[in-house]
Amino acid sequence: MRTLEVIGGKWKPIILHYLSEAPRRSGELGRLIPQASGKMLTQQLRELEADKIIRRKIYRQVPPKVEYILTPLGESLRPVMIAMCAWGETNAQLGVTTPNVINRTLRNVDHLLEAAKVAGA
Numbered sequence: 008m009r010t011l012e013v014i015g016g017k018w019k020p021i022i023l024h025y026l027s028e029a030p031r032r033s034g035e036l037g038r039l040i041p042q043a044s045g046k047m048l049t050q051q052l053r054e055l056e057a058d059k060i061i062r063r064k065i066y067r068q069v070p071p072k073v074e075y076i077l078t079p080l081g082e083s084l085r086p087v088m089i090a091m092c093a094w095g096e097t098n099a100q101l102g103v104t105t106p107n108v109i110n111r112t113l114r115n116v117d118h119l120l121e122a123a124k125v126a127g128a
Contacts, residue, residue, distance in 0.1 A: 030074040
């Protein structure tokens with residue numbers, strides 16, 4: 008249950024996908040995920056940071072610059088995400104119907120995990 012509390016949510020899997028590619032600034036994440044409001048992205052980033060999945064790196068410059076980076080704990084989620092993707096693919100092929108919430112989550116996670124597979128994780 009704790010894993011889903013940490014990575015669950017409409018935007019967290021996609022945020023993790025983009026952060027697995029490279030450190031990102033919040034504005035960049037907003038452009039990559041235009042369907043998510045700035046408030047929602049900020050909330051999800053704060054939750055991931057509180058759970059030590061990502062860290063916020065602040066550059067002392069003018070104007071201030073902040074990047075979000077996966078922590079080693081965040082990197083360790085990769086096998087979990089790949090397993091979730093595999094489960095979704097298997098059950099989709101079998102025609103198993105799952106509740107709408109799980110379907111939406113799996114679609115978000117599938118996007119993340121497909122990129123992780125390609126990256127050789």
